[in-house]
Amino acid sequence: MKKDIQMTVNKQENIVWMLDKDLKLRFVNPEIKDITGISNSEMTGKSIVELLPEDTVCRASEAIKKISKSIGAVETFEAGFTGKDGQYIWVEFVLTGIFDEKGCFNGAFLVSKIINEKKEVEERMIRAQKLETVGQLAAGVAHEFNNLFSIINLAAESAKFQKTPGSYTKLIRTIFETTKQGIGISRRLEEFAKPPTGEIAEVDITALIKNCIMILSPETKKRNINIELKAGKKITACTDRDMLLQAVFNIVQNALHATENNIGNIKIGIEKKRQETIITVKDNGRGIKEENIKKIFNPFYTTKGALGDGKERGVGLGLPISYSIIKNLKGEISVRSVEEKGTEVIIKIMDLDRIDAREDKEIIKERFTGKKSKKKTAVLIVDSDEKEVKLIENTLVPEKFEILKINSLKKAVKVFTDKKPEIVIIEHTGRDDEILRTADSLRKINPFLPVILISCIPERKMNNIRSEGTSFGIRDILFRPLDTALLIKTIKKYILF
Structure with a gap:
């Protein structure tokens, strides 16, 4: 078989x-x-x-x-x-x-x-959609430049007839400021149009969203639609800036196309929760029918003109590409919508160099290769006997271990979740059920966690917890009086395993 x-x-x-x-x-x-x-x-x-x-x-x-x-x-x-x-x-x-x-x-x-072929198709779709978007933006930018050139031309013509230095200087300043504004528009479009570098770096998400809003400003001004950004202090994330900009731009542009002239309102929020960045884009547009929400991430599905029934033109690639980008950035994207009331898109991305991922990598390397990482191995001691805790601490600190101490099992899961120690030592005084429940809770958080008991119960009376403990992550039981040499040997067995 x-x-x-x-x-x-x-x-x-x-x-x-x-x-x-x-x-x-x-x-x-x-x-x-x-x-x-x-x-x-x-x-x-x-x-x-x-x-x-x-x-x-x-x-x-x-x-x-x-x-x-x-x-x-x-x-x-x-x-x-x-x-x-x-x-x-x-x-x-x-x-x-x-x-x-x-x-x-x-x-x-x-x-x-x-999946090389799938990736190549995705990359071609992303490039094609980006070129389409740049083409759409170019029309708005051309209109914006026409306005700027008109101001510059008018100021230059007026300067010829000025008789006082003050008036002349004021017009020159107008020309200078308008030129600077035009350079800014050109740079933002160039930045959006450039090919992605694939570089993972710390990105100012607040500045990225502001840049996205500025790129769309010609259209928002023309249609008198308000985009409101709600963000606290500077929020950063470790991610691919170019790809995230394109994904967010597609979603904000979709919201813009879903809203009516003069009454449209788009709210963008940014929030940071530990290693997760959450971006929300909410509009008061026409919304999406409930039966269509599950279709919006399908390529070529659109409610816009050309392939759809809306006023705006579109081929249905913006949201599928945003979905693909966010997934590649180890993120999630979801949509909530009510027809005729509006739509909210929620993007969640994790930092691509997540601290806990780096810690996991170091632990795995140390465990399987025997190569010590620079980070000290953390040991959580759950023990109400102060003298025993001091003995364990004095034994392990010279061996370059980091010590975490608590005196109650009730605190163990919370401290473990917050501090992520690699080994847990628990005092055993006969409360088998409580210890097994705690060990099981820790095992669910980290199935590879070694739990070591230090027991005051004679070894001959430990059959119950010996037989059941292995299933709950209890790897070893040591007995009082504590043999410190055996303790170090036991711990190192799991660190170098």
Whole structure:
């Protein structure tokens, strides 16, 4: 039976991977050699840290954390790496968890598929839509420049007839300010039209939205539509500036086209929650029929002219491209709309160098390769015995561990969520149910977390928690009086595993 399953998997066009709970590769199709140049036998038994690029490891570890929390959960992500012939390959990964009969996470199945053609089509669509948008903007900019040139021409003509230096200087200042305004318009259009660099950097989101509003200002002035930006202090995110600008521009332009002249109002909000940036674009336009909301991200679906029934022209690429861009930026985009009342689009993007992702990467590297990261390993001690806590602290601090201390199990989950320690030590005084519940809560947050108990109960009476504890993430039990050498040895076993 096992051989039949393996033969079936080997015949798949896609690459199937199987990881154990420690993220080590247990199986992969032989066809992997055609892509990477490394045979499946050479890869088997190695950790994904050794096999995949760092960015892919981060994305995989985030996805595995999610699927490990519930049976049947599925996660997808895209990643790129260089193949054996030097060609850059885009791969889509689909993951689901492997669980034992007790419902404990035991590993993961990954199915990977090369999507270079899909990516090329997406990139062509993005370029085509951008060129179309630049063409539309050019008409508005030409109108704006005509107005500016008229002001400059009038001021220059008037200057010829001025007799006092003061009047002459005032007209020269008008020409100078108007010229500067024209240069600003030209630069904003040039900035929008330039090809994306693909650079990930810290981006001033507030300035980006203001720039987007300025690019659209010729149309908003012409139609007397108000765009209101609500943002507090400077909000930044680590992302691809050019791609985000195009995605946001498409959405704001859509809102603009959905509103009526003279009464149109668009509200843009920016909010930062930890590593997540939320951008909302809300209009008071014609709204979207409920049955059409699920279609708006489909390519070539539009309610505008040419392909739709609206007054504005459009081919239905703006929102699908925005959706694709936001997904590539590890974000989400959703829409709420009421017909004849308006539409709200919500964009959520994560910082692409998320702090917790970097921490995950360092932990994984340290765990599988034995290479110490510069960051100290944090140990959370949950113990009401002050003398014992002091003993543990004096033992671990010289070994370059960071110590977090609390005296109550009730605080453990909150502190763990906030501080993200790599190891938890819990005092065991006989409250088995409470300890198992706490360990289970911690395991749901991080399925790879080692929990160590220090017990005052004789070893012969520990059969119950020994048999059940493993399923809840309890890896080891030490006994009082505490052997500090054994404590260090036990902790290092998990740090270097």
